[in-house]
Amino acid sequence: MHATNDLCFAGLVFAVDVNRGRLRILKETAKLHQVDGVVTTVHADLCVLTDGEALKSNKVLLDAPCSGLGVLSKRADLRWNRKLEDMEELKKLQDELLDAAAKLVKPGGVLVYSTCSIDPEENEERVAAFLLRHAEFRIDPVDRFVPPDFVTDSGFYFSNPVKHSLDGSFAARLVRAS
Numbered sequence: 001m002h003a004t005n006d007l008c009f010a011g012l013v014f015a016v017d018v019n020r021g022r023l024r025i026l027k028e029t030a031k032l033h034q035v036d037g038v039v040t041t042v043h044a045d046l047c048v049l050t051d052g053e054a055l056k057s058n059k060v061l062l063d064a065p066c067s068g069l070g071v072l073s074k075r076a077d078l079r080w081n082r083k084l085e086d087m088e089e090l091k092k093l094q095d096e097l098l099d100a101a102a103k104l105v106k107p108g109g110v111l112v113y114s115t116c117s118i119d120p121e122e123n124e125e126r127v128a129a130f131l132l133r134h135a136e137f138r139i140d141p142v143d144r145f146v147p148p149d150f151v152t153d154s155g156f157y158f159s160n161p162v163k164h165s166l167d168g169s170f171a172a173r174l175v176r177a178s
């Protein structure tokens with residue numbers, strides 16, 4: 001919704017999700033904010049999207065499914081339901097979604113990868129693995145956009161529940177050269 005407001009009606013937002021319920025909530029929220037005209041919801045599995053050409057954009061946000069380890073204060077159940085195999089599956093899905101999202105970024109465009117996890121395996125390690133597979137992308141440090149306290153040495157955004165008294169979250173800004 002923040003992205004939509006930023007556009008000031010000068011662009012379009014395509015929201016892709018496999019979960020119809022989430023898309024419905026987005027559409028309703030967009031209507032409430034009177035920006036539903038710029039939001040198109042696409043019910044699809046991003047990994048097998050066949051007509052991605054029409055969705056190619058200058059800015060792509062991948063708000064990835066994650067373990068939620070940054071929001072344990074709100075989701076205490078996650079503490080007890082974690083399994084090692086789930087984590088491996090999740091990392092595989094995050095890699096696949098990153099590859100699929102990269103295909104939607106126009107040359108010179110930006111891909112933002114975000115999670116609500118504080119686990120480096122889902123954050124820095126996924127980005128490092130992505131950059132090995134995609135030499136056309138580079139890290140664009142986020143220090144122009146967020147206060148210094150939230151910028152990691154590698155130029156990522158990171159909020160730490162202990163340090164910042166906020167939910168834990170991570171974001172990497174990746175720019176496509178070609």
Ligand SMILES: C[S@@+](CC[C@H](N)C(=O)[O-])C[C@H]1O[C@@H](n2cnc3c(N)ncnc32)[C@H](O)[C@@H]1O
Nearest residue numbers: 016017018019022044045046047063064065066
């Ligand atoms: C962290 S949530 C994103 C929430 C979203 N930003 C919102 O505010 O509703 C991750 C989302 O990824 C979706 N997802 C998981 N696998 C997917 C896939 N293969 N293709 C498209 N969406 C997927 C889930 O349904 C979930 O809604």
